[in-house]
Amino acid sequence: MIMRKILAIIVGSVCFCATATAQTYTLEQLKAAALQNNIATRSARLDIEASQQHRKEAFTKYFPNISGTGLWFNANKGMAKTTINPSEIIPSSLLPALAQSLPAEALMALANPIDVSMMKNGTIGSLMAVQPVFAGGRIIYGNKLAKVGEEANRLQLQLSENEVEKTTEQYYWQIISLQEKMKTVEAVTALLNDIAKDADVAVRAGVAMRNDLLQVQLRQNDIESQKLKLNNALSIVRLLLAQYCGLNSAEFDISHQTDDAQPLPASRKEGALSALPEFHLLQKQVEAANLQKKMTIGESLPSVSVGAGYNYHNLLERDHSFGMLFATVSVPISDWWGGSHAIKRRKIEQQKAEEQLADNSKLLEIRMQKARNDVEEAYQQLAIAQRSIEQAEENLRLNRNFYQAGTSKMSDLLEAQMLYQQTCDKRTDAYADYQNRLLEYRHATGQ
Numbered sequence: 001m002i003m004r005k006i007l008a009i010i011v012g013s014v015c016f017c018a019t020a021t022a023q024t025y026t027l028e029q030l031k032a033a034a035l036q037n038n039i040a041t042r043s044a045r046l047d048i049e050a051s052q053q054h055r056k057e058a059f060t061k062y063f064p065n066i067s068g069t070g071l072w073f074n075a076n077k078g079m080a081k082t083t084i085n086p087s088e089i090i091p092s093s094l095l096p097a098l099a100q101s102l103p104a105e106a107l108m109a110l111a112n113p114i115d116v117s118m119m120k121n122g123t124i125g126s127l128m129a130v131q132p133v134f135a136g137g138r139i140i141y142g143n144k145l146a147k148v149g150e151e152a153n154r155l156q157l158q159l160s161e162n163e164v165e166k167t168t169e170q171y172y173w174q175i176i177s178l179q180e181k182m183k184t185v186e187a188v189t190a191l192l193n194d195i196a197k198d199a200d201v202a203v204r205a206g207v208a209m210r211n212d213l214l215q216v217q218l219r220q221n222d223i224e225s226q227k228l229k230l231n232n233a234l235s236i237v238r239l240l241l242a243q244y245c246g247l248n249s250a251e252f253d254i255s256h257q258t259d260d261a262q263p264l265p266a267s268r269k270e271g272a273l274s275a276l277p278e279f280h281l282l283q284k285q286v287e288a289a290n291l292q293k294k295m296t297i298g299e300s301l302p303s304v305s306v307g308a309g310y311n312y313h314n315l316l317e318r319d320h321s322f323g324m325l326f327a328t329v330s331v332p333i334s335d336w337w338g339g340s341h342a343i344k345r346r347k348i349e350q351q352k353a354e355e356q357l358a359d360n361s362k363l364l365e366i367r368m369q370k371a372r373n374d375v376e377e378a379y380q381q382l383a384i385a386q387r388s389i390e391q392a393e394e395n396l397r398l399n400r401n402f403y404q405a406g407t408s409k410m411s412d413l414l415e416a417q418m419l420y421q422q423t424c425d426k427r428t429d430a431y432a433d434y435q436n437r438l439l440e441y442r443h444a445t446g447q
Contacts, residue, residue: 023253048150079120084114128307133306148287151284169439185227192223195400198404219418293343371444
């Protein structure tokens with residue numbers, strides 16, 4: 001007896017701990033978790049960081065390009081080698097004076113050629129700073145293009161966040177729908193239990209056939225099968241939502257209050273297209289195509305740079321250093337032919353981007369109108385489903401009274417029960433569909 005009590009306490013404690021650890025989330029909390037942990041938004045944030053570094057990299061092109069070079073070498077022979085003949089260099093008028101002042105061995109050496117070798121080893125060093133003065137506008141347009149790329153990545157992040165919120169809410173409403181269907185199944189189970197009791201009493205009293213009770217039991221088995229399928233579907237959707245939001249466990253509850261009086265949202269205002277990140281992204285594509293065309297034109301223009309440098313070498317066995325100022329002009333003459341085709345190609349790409357902007361803008365307008373139509377249709381379907389429940393409830397009540405009075409068959413009562421369950425499920429599906437249509441409408445109109 002004592003062991004049973006201890007076991008009961010342990011089991012109760014485990015059940016309490018399991019219940020206590022089940023976290024309850026609201027829709028907003030799930031969205032916040034998904035935005036923080038989902039791989040799509042994390043990748044989009046990394047893309048923004050990369051574009052920021054690219055923009056900073058492009059800004060450095062405004063400043064001088066400073067480079068240093070060092071070289072040490074040791075060759076197997078001098079790189080500069082020549083032969084000097086003193087007799088060809090010394091004027092003939094100096095020969096009598098040299099003959100008197102120099103010994104005979106020196107005079108004989110002057111008559112023979114002398115081999116000279118230089119720069120067998122040495123060290124060279126330089127430090128240069130080159131400032132671009134004119135580069136065909138490529139530096140300016142490159143910086144603008146990098147800024148456009150960063151803005152486009154921010155728009156992509158917004159699109160990713162919208163998609164993550166949308167998917168999270170869709171999972172959320174799937175769970176709500178399955179939970180509501182589970183409530184319906186439980187209510188039907190309780191109803192069938194009552195009907196089974198009535199049928200059993202009637203069979204025992206001899207006023208009904210055993211077949212009535214068997215029909216109810218078969219229906220109960222069918223309900224149990226539906227409950228198993230709902231539990232399995234619910235567990236899978238929980239796992240998907242937990243993975244999508246980065247939750248530590250799939251054992252969680254969601255907080256929701258079903259509101260039967262769902263308001264129909266107001267129609268979108270004029271100019272809603274400008275609130276869509278998709279529209280702004282299309283505009284950025286046109287802007288980027290225009291800047292790329294200008295950069296291609298700049299590649300065919302001359303470039304001018306000025307610079308200063310400091311150099312050192314000891315090639316002549318002596319340390320020698322010097323500074324210098326210089327200017328360079330580069331004209332891409334041979335690139336003009338291919339550059340003209342590149343410019344035409346960029347113009348075509350810009351035209352394509354402009355046409356895509358015009359065409360996709362119309363598609364976005366159509367998407368907004370379709371989303372509005374879908375919301376209105378879902379709203380009406382929800383109202384119809386709500387009315388059907390009231391009618392099915394009355395039909396079930398009447399058939400149950402008729403059966404108890406012995407004026408109808410069990411099959412009629414079970415058919416009324418099935419119809420009631422179907423209308424409840426339809427109302428649940430209509431409610432979830434309306435919420436999803438509202439979600440689509442909000443995203444389609446940039447709300």
